[in-house]
Amino acid sequence: MSAASFEASFGDYFAISQLLSRTVNLLDASRLEEWVDCFADDGRYYVLSRENYERKLPLKLFQCDNKNMMHDRVLSLRQANVVNIHRDQHVTGLPQLAKNADGTFRADSGYALYTTDQGGISQLFGVGAYMDTIRIESGQALFVERNVIVDTFSIPNMLSTPI
């Protein structure tokens, strides 16, 4: 990354770090309704396989073009879908930041996601990368767009909760 592209203040860096950690902590605590609040009003959320991403194929695993679609994912998980009973644990890497021309930040980070079953047995669900566009307004960072590129794209059992 060029020095010129890196103009984040400590305040910006702090706000972005707080957003990134809050997002996965909310998922791990199954506070999915609050997870939606990590997105700006015009926010978008996509989960896509490394396979499609590298072959420039547009298909996603989750495609939420707006926050209503995120709410619907959560509603369906709560009320309709039957999921494998598990708890999530994300382990995320430090973000690499760059500033976009429109003043938003680009943040790239890695993740590993483990799931633990009711018997206390944990398994790696997958690894991958977050490629985020983040906007900071009055000190608060929110996702404009979160792309989850899934390296472990042969999804074990099912993809139920967001990554």
Place this chain on the structure above:
Amino acid sequence: METQTISWPAKDLSRIPFAMYHSPEVYAQEQERIFRGPTWNYLGLEAELPSAGDFITTVIGDTPILVSRDEQGKVHALVNRCKHRGAVLRREACGNAKDHSCIYHQWRYSLAGQLESVPFQRGMKGEGGMPADFDKSKIHLDELKVEVYKGIIFATFSAQAEPLLDYLDAPVVYEIDRLFAKKIKVLGYQRQRIFGNWKLYNDNVRDPNHGGLLHMFHATFGLYRLSQVGGAKLDRKHRHNITFNQLGTDDAEANAGYSDTKKVFQSEYQLRDTAMLQNKKEFADPVTLVILSVFPGVVFQQIANSLCTRQIRTRGLNEMELYWTYFGYEDDDQAMTDHRLLQANLCGPGGYISMEDGEAVEIVHKASFTAQDQHAIVEVGGKGEIRDSGNLISEMPVRGFWSYYCELMGIEPGSAEMAKQAAAQTPLQKAAA
């Protein structure tokens, strides 16, 4: 042989022995008699390899397959294994090449699978290399018989296989003609790794009854309910299945069937963004859901405007991968492509209405392991003769799958010999008696 100790008490296949999902001997026989037997196996779509030199790698059962388009445009299905030392020949998922060379010793094959060159065939200065009688013209990658229908590539290992269209039979051909009436374009892939025997997924897709009971998204938001107009159609051998249904054809009275279930039908919940649920009418008929399962390992899907193929890839006795190929039509405008992509949220490993199938297969696989002398009950929709169903409350196509499976495996369900074995007690039962 292991299969002969497995009991098949019901001639009409209304009882399936759980041991069939767990026996290593059965699994090995399936690879030989089903996947390398007289069946037609889905390999991919022509749209995935449009040009000369294009190739994809896939599997039939556990056998690695290289699908290669030669200079003349002909599609070849080759076992993806070098004839020299048995190494995987093409390691990439897809690509374009002038020939296929093994990385191990650089044996080079044509796009049609013919061995063309071996490095240092004559050695150096009269020493080393291949013997004088080595004839590379006699060495060709193992090649399967290919038939392409409507851009779908099928192959068989067996010279005894009937012609593809006879194998598919009229009801299936009708659905393929409908779904592949226009040239398609691939939108992407999804993969779902399921820890269960491959036949459990075949059972799953031949069981329309579970659609409105397990996949609660359907029922909750009204997309697919057992009370809607639909049914199941079979080919003459009952090995394939077409489950179909029409949106919005149920009423309050029909929904009363859900009265003794919890959580299944909940009219009070509504999605905030219903764009995904819209069906943009594109077929002449009113059918909005088709799940077409072709023996032994592929499903063709229309769910509203979401179209895909699902290939069942075996990964040993206890694991399988579902390989989903999503497509639209070449003449789709951007709005239609966007709609198909949005609607892809409905299926796949994260699909609103399909994510549960992985879990269903896994919990059956897990618990049936310790019940290998017991049998699954397959009676929904009736016993006896296997026939088409006029509604979705049926699992009769499951019996159809097993009837052809048994034919290929040489199993005679309900025969006197088998019945005798069924009556024989296990040591544990004897001890209990």
